[in-house]
Amino acid sequence: MQQNLNILVVDDFSTMRRIIKNLLHDLGYASVAEADDGNTALPLLKSGNFDFLITDWNMPRMPGLELLKQVRADARLASLPVLMLTAEAKREQIVEAVQAGVNGYVIKPFTGATLKEKIDKIMAARAAA
Amino acid sequence: MQLYAPWVAAMTQALATGDSEGFAAALAGFDSARHCELTMHVRRVASGLQAALERFRVDSRLIDLAQRQVPDARHRLAHVLQLTDDAAHRTMDLVEQCCPLAAKIAEQAEHLLNLQHAVASPAAASPTQLQGQFEAFLKQAGSSMAAMRSNLSEVLLAQGYQDLGGQIIRGVMALVDELELALADLVRIAGADSHDSVGVGAGVAGRSGADASSSSLTRGYGPAVPGIDHGLAVSGQADVDALLSDLGI
Numbered sequence: 001m002q003q004n005l006n007i008l009v010v011d012d013f014s015t016m017r018r019i020i021k022n023l024l025h026d027l028g029y030a031s032v033a034e035a036d037d038g039n040t041a042l043p044l045l046k047s048g049n050f051d052f053l054i055t056d057w058n059m060p061r062m063p064g065l066e067l068l069k070q071v072r073a074d075a076r077l078a079s080l081p082v083l084m085l086t087a088e089a090k091r092e093q094i095v096e097a098v099q100a101g102v103n104g105y106v107i108k109p110f111t112g113a114t115l116k117e118k119i120d121k122i123m124a125a126r127a128a129a
Numbered sequence: 130m131q132l133y134a135p136w137v138a139a140m141t142q143a144l145a146t147g148d149s150e151g152f153a154a155a156l157a158g159f160d161s162a163r164h165c166e167l168t169m170h171v172r173r174v175a176s177g178l179q180a181a182l183e184r185f186r187v188d189s190r191l192i193d194l195a196q197r198q199v200p201d202a203r204h205r206l207a208h209v210l211q212l213t214d215d216a217a218h219r220t221m222d223l224v225e226q227c228c229p230l231a232a233k234i235a236e237q238a239e240h241l242l243n244l245q246h247a248v249a250s251p252a253a254a255s256p257t258q259l260q261g262q263f264e265a266f267l268k269q270a271g272s273s274m275a276a277m278r279s280n281l282s283e284v285l286l287a288q289g290y291q292d293l294g295g296q297i298i299r300g301v302m303a304l305v306d307e308l309e310l311a312l313a314d315l316v317r318i319a320g321a322d323s324h325d326s327v328g329v330g331a332g333v334a335g336r337s338g339a340d341a342s343s344s345s346l347t348r349g350y351g352p353a354v355p356g357i358d359h360g361l362a363v364s365g366q367a368d369v370d371a372l373l374s375d376l377g378i
Contacts, residue, residue, distance in 0.1 A: 013292035022285050058296055058349030065347055087293055087352035089362040091372060096346060098376045105378075107369050108352070109289050112282060114366055 003028040005123075006048070010034075010041040010055040010067065011085075016108075020054060020085065023112045027119070038062025042070055045077055052119070057086035057093070065093075065100060072101040081122045085110065132162045180318060187314045194308050201357050202301045208354045209294040216290035223280040223287075230273040237266045296351040 007029055011017045017034045024032050033048065035041035037059040045053065053071065057064040064084060071077045083104040084097050094105055103125075104118040139155035142148075244259055353362040363369050 011292070013295055015288050016292040019285055019289055023282070026282060058351055063348050065349075086349070087296060088349045089353040089369075090350060091361055091363060093346065093349070094363065094369060094372050095376065098373065098378060103378070105369050105373060107363065107366050108293060109286070110366065111286065 003030075005029055005051045006031045006033070007052045007054060008033050008035060008041060008044060008048070008050045010037065010053070010059070010064065012036050012056065012059040016056070020115070023115055026112060027116050038064065038067030038070065041067055045071065045080070046074070050080065052122075053080055053082045054085050055082065057084060057088040057097075065097060068097065068100045068102055081126060083118055083122060085115070132166060133159060136162060184315075184318050187311055187318060190307075190311045191315065194304070194311060198304050199308070202304050204357050205297045205301055205354050209297050212290040212294045216287045219287045220284050223284050227277045227280050230277055234270050234273055237269060241266055293352045297354065300351050 007024060009017050009020045009024070009032060011020065011034075014036075017036075021032045021034065033044065033050070035044055038055075039062045041053075041055070042062070044050075055064040055067055062070075064086065068082055068084070071080055071082060081103045082101070083106065084102050085106045085108065087108040089107055097105060103122045106114055106118050136155050136159035140152055140159065143152035143155055241259075241262060244262065248256065248259060363372060
């Protein structure tokens with residue numbers, strides 16, 4: 001089923017961006033853009049019309065946590081749903097991400113089913129709010 | 130001793146000739162020489178102390194690198210090897226599952242084609258039989274293609290090892306850099322010691338372990354490696370979900 005969400009995928013590994021993009025296409029999300037770290041993602045987010053952000057954590061230059069903080073600090077982007085998709089597995093990091101305002105956290109390696117479940121959950125919470 | 134000889138000689142001569150002013154001047158010279166030697170001695174001790182402290186800092190870093198981080202790096206690289214091995218086998222398993230499905234469909238398609246070609250002959254199967262076989266083929270093709278689609282999707286996911294392995298390799302590369310800098314410091318200090326020079330320089334203190342660890346939370350630690358990263362790390366998505374639930378998400 002075609003889903004009308006403009007999604008930005010941010011990951012420094014091009015293979016992972018391709019994997020996520022392909023899975024999103026399988027889930028019906030046709031409009032998917034890519035960025036390789038927070039520095040390149042932020043201008044895209046500010047100039048584009050994105051409905052959803054999926055970001056890695058550990059990236060050169062601007063890591064995902066910093067990107068999340070910058071998104072929450074920007075009045076126009078503050079309510080953008082953000083899903084962290086990362087190999088970072090320390091409890092203190094997950095707590096830190098939640099405190100910074102993340103909407104969902106998926107740990108790598110992951111499955112297409114988990115990705116779908118988390119996106120659906122975040123969008124359902126949005127719709128109910 | 131050589132430093133004092135001219136002043137002692139001058140004092141002896143002044144004493145012998147009753148030259149009190151000359152004696153006082155020679156005594157002042159003797160005193161000055163003594164202070165000069167003391168200052169040089171203090172400077173040598175300070176220099177040695179500074180070199181020892183610098184060596185201790187480098188030694189501590191090398192000990193940490195050698196005892197903890199290098200063995201950890203070996204485990205991390207072994208984990209990368211395991212990741213690539215798992216991904217390669219998973220990919221090959223899935224391809225091996227796809228091959229018979231594709232072969233079966235090709236075989237059935239050829240069989241049906243032959244049946245259709247023969248339908249005009251007197252001994253041919255009836256159109257009803259042919260239709261039944263067509264239906265069975267289409268059902269089989271549908272389920273085989275769905276299985277192949279699912280396998281191909283998993284082949285795609287299996288390539289995630291490149292990201293996880295790449296992050297670990299980057300971490301090990303940073304460790305090699307650190308090791309190189311620490312060894313370079315050691316060589317520099319050894320050179321300074323052999324030349325008995327004063328001052329050891331700033332070194333690479335800006336890349337100390339303490340600085341690195343303080344920024345790790347923000348920058349990220351990289352993938353958890355079994356046997357090394359345990360205790361504080363979650364064990365999987367179910368663990369993450371439980372933690373998020375506790376945190377109200």
